[in-house]
Every structure is written in C-alpha cells, then in structure tokens.
Amino acid sequence: MMSTTTAVAPLTTQDAETLVAEARRAAEAAGVTVSITVLDAGGHLLAFRRDDRAVLISGETSTRKAYTALQLNAPTADLVDAVQPGGLFHTLPTALDRPLLFIAGGVPVRRDGRLIGAIGVGGGAPAQDHSFAQAALEALV
Numbered sequence: 001m002m003s004t005t006t007a008v009a010p011l012t013t014q015d016a017e018t019l020v021a022e023a024r025r026a027a028e029a030a031g032v033t034v035s036i037t038v039l040d041a042g043g044h045l046l047a048f049r050r051d052d053r054a055v056l057i058s059g060e061t062s063t064r065k066a067y068t069a070l071q072l073n074a075p076t077a078d079l080v081d082a083v084q085p086g087g088l089f090h091t092l093p094t095a096l097d098r099p100l101l102f103i104a105g106g107v108p109v110r111r112d113g114r115l116i117g118a119i120g121v122g123g124g125a126p127a128q129d130h131s132f133a134q135a136a137l138e139a140l141v
Contacts, residue, residue: 006112008111008112008114008116009111009116010040010041010116010117011038011040011041011046011109011111011116011117013046013047015038015046015109015117015140016038016040016046016047016117017047018136018139018140019036019038019047019109019119019136019137019139019140020036020038020047020048020049020136021139022135022136022138022139022140023036023119023121023132023133023135023136024036024049024051025135026131026132026135026136027051027121027123027124027128027132030124030128030131030132032123032124032128032132033051033052033053033054033055033058033123034050034051034054034058034062034121034122034123034124034129034132035048035049035050035051035054035058035059035061035062035121035122035123036048036049036050036062036119036120036121036132036136037059037062037063037065037066037119037120037121038066038109038117038118038119038120039063039066039067039070039117039118039119039120040116040117041070041115041116041117043067043070043071045063046117048062048063050062051123054122054123055123057122058122058123059122060122061101061103061105061120061122061123062105062120062121062122062123062129063120064099064100064101064106064120065101065103065104065105065106065120065121065122065129066106066118066119066120067098067100067101067106067118067120068100068101068102068106068120069106069107069108069118069119069120070106070108070115070117070118071100072100073108073115074108075104075106075107075108075130075133076101076102076103076104076105076106076107076120076130077104077105077126077127077130079102080102080103080104082102083102089102103126103129104126104127104129104130105120105121105122105124105126105129105130105132105133106118106119106120106121106133107119107120107130107133107134107137109137109140119133119136119137120133121133121136
C-alpha cells in the first residue's frame with residue numbers, strides 16, 4: 001500500500017509579517033495598543049511586535065497565548081472553560097515548565113488543515129485580542 005502524504009508549506013517569515021501587520025491594523029482600527037507574537041509549528045518565535053504604548057505584560061501574554069494555541073491546536077478562547085475547577089484541563093495551566101495561558105487571543109495557524117504555527121495577541125480585552133488574531137488569519141492566503 002502506498003502512502004500519499006502531501007507536503008504543506010511551513011509558516012514563513014513573510015507569513016508571520018503579514019499576520020503581525022494585519023493584527024496590528026485591526027487593533028489600530030479599534031484604538032487598542034497590543035503586542036503580537038507569531039510562532040512556527042515548533043514553537044519558535046517568527047515575529048513579535050509590541051506597540052509603544054501597549055502595557056508591558058502584553059508581550060508575555062501574547063507569547064503565552066500563541067504557545068497555548070499551538071500546543072493544544074485550538075483557539076485559547078475555546079479553552080477558557082476547560083481550566084475552570086472541574087474542567088478537563090483544570091491543572092494544566094501550572095503542570096508544565098512553560099506555563100500555558102487560557103485567555104482569548106491565541107489562535108492556531110493552519111494551512112490545508114495542517115497546524116503550521118500560531119498567533120497570539122495581548123493588550124486589549126480578551127474578546128478584542130481574539131478578534132485581532134482572527135482578522136490576521138483571514139488575511140493569510
């Protein structure tokens with residue numbers, strides 16, 4: 001039996017720059033200052049940008065949101081309830097060496113259905129950060 005695997009192009013630096021630019025555009029349109037992190041499929045930093053006036057912790061939160069979305073292959077917005085007491089992932093936020101962050105704003109990046117990276121946005125309200133990350137994904141062709 002022959003294996004038929006199709007190669008999927010990895011997330012490139014150009015892709016990452018497009019994601020950052022589009023998330024920034026969406027945040028600016030909403031009047032929100034943010035930090036944006038893009039990771040490749042291995043969790044390595046491809047792009048990072050923090051607006052001059054963005055709260056300093058947003059750099060850390062954007063990175064942890066991207067990492068969480070990548071590791072669990074799901075938007076962080078969809079995982080918030082899972083870490084509540086009694087939830088499936090209740091102990092997960094503190095179980096790992098590199099903490100996960102279950103706040104909306106992290107979104108996996110997929111190409112042809114395959115996970116190729118993630119984007120995280122921090123600095124606005126969680127729903128805003130999620131919408132900025134989603135807007136960035138829509139711009140990626």
